[in-house]
Amino acid sequence: MKICCIGAGYVGGPTMAMIAHKCSGHTVTVVDINQARIDAWNSDKLPVFEPGLDEIVAGARGKNLFFSTDVDTAIREADMIFLSVNTPTKTYGVGAGRAADLRYIEKCARKIAEVAENDKIVVEKSTLPVRTAESVKRILESNSNGRKFQILSNPEFLAEGTAMADLEAPDRVLIGGDQTPEGKAAIQALVDVYATWVPRERVLTTNLWSSELSKLTANAFLAQRISSINAISALCEATEANVDEVAHAIGTDSRIGPKFLKSSVGFGGSCFQKDILNLVYLCEHFGLPEVAAYWNSVIEMNDYQKHRFSRRVISTMFNTVSDKKIAVLGFAFKKDTNDTRESAAIYICKDLLEEQANIAIYDPKVEVAQIQRDLGIDADNKYVSYCDDAYEATKDAHAILVLTEWDEFKALDFKKIYDQMQLPAFLFDGRNLLDLEALREIGFEASGIGKG
Numbered sequence: 001m002k003i004c005c006i007g008a009g010y011v012g013g014p015t016m017a018m019i020a021h022k023c024s025g026h027t028v029t030v031v032d033i034n035q036a037r038i039d040a041w042n043s044d045k046l047p048v049f050e051p052g053l054d055e056i057v058a059g060a061r062g063k064n065l066f067f068s069t070d071v072d073t074a075i076r077e078a079d080m081i082f083l084s085v086n087t088p089t090k091t092y093g094v095g096a097g098r099a100a101d102l103r104y105i106e107k108c109a110r111k112i113a114e115v116a117e118n119d120k121i122v123v124e125k126s127t128l129p130v131r132t133a134e135s136v137k138r139i140l141e142s143n144s145n146g147r148k149f150q151i152l153s154n155p156e157f158l159a160e161g162t163a164m165a166d167l168e169a170p171d172r173v174l175i176g177g178d179q180t181p182e183g184k185a186a187i188q189a190l191v192d193v194y195a196t197w198v199p200r201e202r203v204l205t206t207n208l209w210s211s212e213l214s215k216l217t218a219n220a221f222l223a224q225r226i227s228s229i230n231a232i233s234a235l236c237e238a239t240e241a242n243v244d245e246v247a248h249a250i251g252t253d254s255r256i257g258p259k260f261l262k263s264s265v266g267f268g269g270s271c272f273q274k275d276i277l278n279l280v281y282l283c284e285h286f287g288l289p290e291v292a293a294y295w296n297s298v299i300e301m302n303d304y305q306k307h308r309f310s311r312r313v314i315s316t317m318f319n320t321v322s323d324k325k326i327a328v329l330g331f332a333f334k335k336d337t338n339d340t341r342e343s344a345a346i347y348i349c350k351d352l353l354e355e356q357a358n359i360a361i362y363d364p365k366v367e368v369a370q371i372q373r374d375l376g377i378d379a380d381n382k383y384v385s386y387c388d389d390a391y392e393a394t395k396d397a398h399a400i401l402v403l404t405e406w407d408e409f410k411a412l413d414f415k416k417i418y419d420q421m422q423l424p425a426f427l428f429d430g431r432n433l434l435d436l437e438a439l440r441e442i443g444f445e446a447s448g449i450g451k452g
């Protein structure tokens with residue numbers, strides 16, 4: 001089979017690399033309108049950092065995996081077309097700030113309608129509002145000229161930083177499609193792709209709408225657990241309970257389970273906030289304001305957690321950070337990725353810049369230009385500096401903020417760091433990554449999240 005994927009981003013690239021790696025009988029072409037991104041996929045420095053990705057791409061690229069900007073040819077030649085374009089929160093017009101912006105998906109559907117010469121299976125890989133397949137289908141069918149299109153929903157559940165491991169051994173693969181004979185045949189064609197390496201019982205098939213809605217629901221449930229434990233972290237700080245101990249205690253209840261209970265400075269990433277806002281908007285659209293308000297509170301709690309952290313930094317540092325040097329360790333939204341979308345670090349840094357702090361940022365993978373875009377600042381902004389390592393960032397600093405849980409921060413020589421800092425040396429661990437007792441023994445005024 002010839003497979004095409006439109007969108008060579010954090011999902012399209014890794015997902016298609018895994019399909020090509022596992023299915024040597026299929027040819028996979030990933031296309032994008034972004035020439036720089038495609039050039040990077042064809043180079044030694046891939047545009048996405050993911051552990052294990054380089055090896056998989058190197059093994060398949062040029063054999064049965066191709067990256068190209070020739071969208072039309074790839075569509076024309078494909079039997080199956082994945083749509084993996086971005087679906088960000090709308091910033092304009094009706095639903096601004098909440099609804100998903102579906103213009104890229106619609107452009108893809110129109111492009112397929114324009115250039116396809118024969119029947120195609122079109123697979124929604126992007127995360128979409130429930131019932132989007134209906135619009136995709138209408139666009140395709142109203143321009144069909146006798147060609148037949150089957151629309152499938154196949155949402156992606158990978159998490160960044162562990163994308164390759166998640167793709168190699170997914171908890172499940174979800175495929176939704178029409179329950180007609182043609183729809184079922186299309187579902188089967190996609191099941192066959194995944195069944196090459198995913199145990200068949202882990203490939204779930206549903207109707208289109210259940211599949212579309214399951215993706216938004218999964219992200220809402222995951223984010224809800226983080227907001228719930230973060231809410232409890234505030235209560236821990238007021239009562240001398242320890243949120244890590246509380247999380248462990250409740251997580252051993254098999255009905256609750258231990259995962260996704262790590263209290264933090266707030267969740268980030270390109271998905272959780274966007275997808276919950278989208279869910280909230282859908283609920284309002286369908287006349288369900290109570291349901292909308294319930295899920296919206298997950299976002300509100302996350303905003304509260306981020307700004308609560310900034311406020312605590314400022315109040316602990318004698319109510320002023322003006323002209324003080326603050327070392328920010330970690331800018332990515334989680335470890336093992338170069339992605340900064342919705343990273344809590346962006347919000348914390350902006351809060352501190354408003355207070356006229358001097359910020360020295362170090363992240364092992366995030367590029368300086370990305371940080372500048374995220375903070376909306378020029379290269380010559382005098383309040384922000386960029387460092388090559390944690391030692392440079394913390395030199396003469398008044399405080400350290402740990403905002404991403406990079407493993408290398410655990411191995412730092414904190415005695416050496418303490419000796420080069422201003423006193424009292426404050427450390428705020430926004431990830432509960434470090435041993436606070438050991439830091440206090442060195443002399444740090446160290447605090448974590450939800451720890452008395």
Ligand code: NAD
Pocket residue numbers: 006007008009010011012031032033034037071084085086087104107108125126127128156157158159160270271
């Ligand atoms: P991304 O922004 O990294 O990549 C999207 C790519 O699509 C971009 O390179 C863009 O240039 C390209 N594109 C947009 N319109 C195009 C068009 N008309 N023709 C060709 N290319 C076009 O986004 P992403 O993080 O890969 O996310 C893609 C989708 O997957 C989103 O719907 C997202 O919600 C969903 N998703 C993301 C993750 C994640 O961890 N990032 C996980 C699961 C699902």
Ligand code: UDX
Pocket residue numbers: 156157158159160161219222226259260261262263264265266267268269270271272333334
């Ligand atoms: C998420 C979903 O996990 C994934 O299934 C979906 O396909 C895309 O969205 P991602 O955003 O890449 O994946 O990473 P994830 O591991 O979910 O982390 C999201 C944010 O939550 C990060 O900022 C992370 O640090 C934070 N987090 C996660 C916590 O604060 N505590 C936790 O216990 C887990």
